[in-house]
Amino acid sequence: MVKSRLLSSGGGLCMAILLGLCVVFLLDPMPVQKARHAVFDQYQRWQPRAYQAAPVRVVDLDEQSLARIGQWPWPRTQVAELVQRLEQAGAAAVVFDVLFAEPDRTSPEQLLRGNLLPPALATQLAALPDHDGQFAEALKRSNVVLGFAAEQSPRAGGPPLSRFGLVQQGPSPLAFVPAFQGAARPLAQLEQAARGLGAMTFRPDADGVVRRVPLFVSLNGELRPSLVAEALRVAQRTARYRLISSDSGMQRVDIGRLQIPTAASGELWVYFTRPQASRSTPAWQVLDGSAPPLAGSIILVGTSAQGLQDLRFSPLGGIIPGVEVHAQALEQVLTDSLLLRPGWATAVEGLALLLGGLALGLLGLYAPALWSALLMMVLVAALNAAAWYGFVAHRVLLDLFTPSLGLLLVYGAASIVRHMAAEREQRWIQEAFSRYVSPNLVNHLVAHPEQLALGGQRQTCSFVFTDITGFTAMMERQEPEAAVSLLNDYLEQVIGIAFRHEGTLDRIVGDAVAIMFSAPIPQADHQRRAMACALEINRFAQGYVAALGERDIAFGQTRIAVHSGDVVVGNFGGSVIFDYRALGDPVNTTSRLESLNGQIGTLVCVSAAIREHCPEVPMRPVGEVQLKGKAEAVAVFEPLEAMSVPTTDRDEAYEMAYQLLASDAAEALGAFETLSQQRPWDGLAAYHLQRLRNGERGNRLVMASK
Template structure:
């Protein structure tokens, strides 16, 4: 593949990964939603909603002190009527009950008469009904009652005192859906100005971050408690809903107020850190203590008592009464800066992720890891600072965390792609370089580049030397083109054999080669590898010579010498040339053994060290050879082409014992095998008067 092809494949791989990341992001799995919500919570902790300069939202708290003074909950409805009258007298504009009055007051005289004997019931007949007293108070004071949304089919439904208007092309709005509702008593419902759902939908971690403005129940749209409080306070009777053709909700309009929502019609609540100054204990209100703040106020009645179990987790990291969630939403809608996550936020974040990741991947692939890392850090900083600026200045919730994770993953993917490209280039260099030196040496140098420096180490190694006979005459007889082609084929075959046995090509000397084992990597079986390599080279060169001779090229035989011993291995090429090789007496002996073949008539000669490491390979003993310039003999062998040569071994035993019958034995063998060069050599020695195993060489 060309360089441009590799680049195109990397870009396609990166783009495929980016598209998959964007698709996953648009799907919004639970993990991403949890991370996003945690970040939005942190934003609110850093910068909660400021206390408005003027607010008309107050709370009447049925707190622990009120329960201690006035008795446990539920309070009699005549007491609730008194509370409502006190708020009316103080000038409250709207009273909103975060309490469900679904059952008759059991302490009411009308209810007690049904459970008392007739004599006592008659005495209670003239007393007023508590539920009716409360209904009368609701008639006198504009109020909003709460109802509960349920998963079961509804038994009672709240009254509709409003109209809903939507665009003609809008789809079915995606408000939270419930099977039914549980509302207040009919006489209370009829007396109140409105009723709204008290139900929240906390996220999976239990935190209430959004309040629905409307819900869907039994095929109809019903407002939430906060929405009804705003509607009654503004004296409106119409809700206008902006939704697109898919049912995604953009805004809910209540009179002059336009409330931006999530796609499912939920209002993101921007929490204040503390609303305790706007909370009045219920017992103080019942005592008629004047409070000017109640004039024209929206008053929410609820409980902070732990026993009533109406406590919720807020993004600020603490538990607050459920009524305060409604109060926060109402106050934000009327007097604060709206907090919103626009319906187009997710597509914008996905597009930002895609463009930023493409830029980052392009930089990483074309420049380098450091530039890519700096670009990644800069993009992450821009994403996170931009999201914080949008929140703190404009109340917009954009998620920088999920795109940041996607960007980091994109950088990781691009870095891996670049690393793979670098590895591919290294493999190409390794493959090209391996045509000149051994693959195992290339691999070793790639992993240990420090060994490119000058120097060496002592190592016990094995060596195979080869040489082609008659090559000088070939140069005169053959054309250069044919000679080069033949030699390339010859050398290529031997080199491939050496590499198969994991040998290191130390050097090429014309038509001869030097092959090294156990360097640069240690091979505990280097003697076995060297002999196996030499045997395969002998088989290959014989077949190659026969093929060339059949083609009219008088190619000679290949002589091979194998020896094992200590040598110094390393880079001896100087500071400007890498030349990995072995030096030492063992190397010289191996080279001498290769040359010794022309005197012995053999084509493969191995030393005693090789023979000792390969006891199962059949060999014929040549003798104890004293090389020229040496004092000590070295025992040499010729690996057999048959399993065992008993006849030669018997004749050699006579030669070693200097027995007179040795000449007769080798003469008989020569008559049987006139082409066996080693037998001819041993016979000629005997005929020349040489006795015993010791062979002294006078030439190299």
């Protein structure tokens, strides 16, 4: 009951923890996001995307190109030449991951501004074509996509030009896509000359790692394509996009023949490969004609030069050029190797947390510790194996590791509650068992459970049996409540005495109490303990009767027997009931000796098995008692302390009369008659006198009844 109550309250605690974890999961705070991203990054590190040749190349404005041609920015005539050579090489589209927001400083028009030049030189410069104009002309003749930089701060000048059509199926996804308030745009003449214009902006996560590339962004409340989307549109010579969305966000973007599933935010999760040298071609090789074939490819022009600061953190670790992120996103689309984070992924993860938490909470609370631990490990391993399989086989991003942490927390809380319940139950059992075994023995058994051999073992024990004379009549004379109260008070005191002497309560039957010593833990001095316990019970009982008598409450005298012998002690009753007790002839003998008191006029009977271990306790012999049904007699003694008029030394008068009785002398009758006249209170002397008058002889007492 104690354990069940604690487990019930512990179940409420585990449920509260689980619901709290579910709320945290739904709120998706930064620590949860970081944990989820770390899982996805680890997946990619374990199994990065295998590189497949795709019609995507990077023309790299690398350190070597800058060293050969000059520092960036190059003259726009040089960039125009680069575009012309790429067009001649058969590029499907040329995409600049470079912002041309400022006029070319090497252009003749720019040189004339603010410079005092000789008139003849100024006239010659004014006659030269504008570099930006030349670049614009090159753009008009080619499939070129320029980029703009989306920003959070507003800018004057209005939104970039729109060169695309847009068909929307479903609700507007504006509320879900990355939102920006302004944009740094290319020069107007360049923007007008380009075939496409896309947002170059990434949205790195809080740790600075780029994991997603948008296909669309919100710019001042209007949808604008990204550089990747425009590259695909221009390369396919298509004029429009088709957006499929739902109330939960964007689902798919159709560009020409391509159908691209997206996250709700309209972003692609980038599945990165290891660095591939064949993906990039230095710009200087394009300009000098030594570049490898580029026909049919989408050409991304960008830079890996550190000084130009277009470097990004990769989930694989390390830093990669920003243009390579665009390139890898395009490769995924064109090779159909997209990473998917479906809309139902969050629901699956939440259900795994909720249902798994319920299962592990119940296991932790109620299942055996070993089984619950094994099942917990199996469940956590199965969830994470399923997530890993989804990534490997279907490129689906499921984070079941982060919910697993929540499952472990719930299981840990349940296990702690279970452990606390077990400890409390152990304390409860200890307290309950302390009502049967002396408390210090319980502590010893808890520390040394191997010394408690349940199931039965033979050992020598001592026993103290007590009973109250006339108890049934007393119950009939008094109100039941009062009689029960008196009995409970009496039993509490008797049991307390037994425990002080480190005895074990064998049983209570009504008003009768059976106490054993040297079980379950052997006690070398168990006979002495039993004797001392019996004498203290006798003193208490006599005082208890006297105290009640002063209140005119009748309470019977307590009869006590003390005996010792070999018995079998252990757990009897099998699996039906726990009954730790002793079985054997000494138990029956002790019970008979207790009843013997009522027949011979004594209050305490002690067997020779006890007497020989307690020579310091003054006693007088009762006789050789042959109990009913027994062939052998038991030497029985009465402690002098338990006499009606106790003495603590010797009872010489009785001993002299008893010696005559034992020797079968004729003078025994006269001796007991004289003794009885002198001691009308001496029940044992009166018993022997009655025997002698009935013609019995000697000190062998044959009992006709139990």
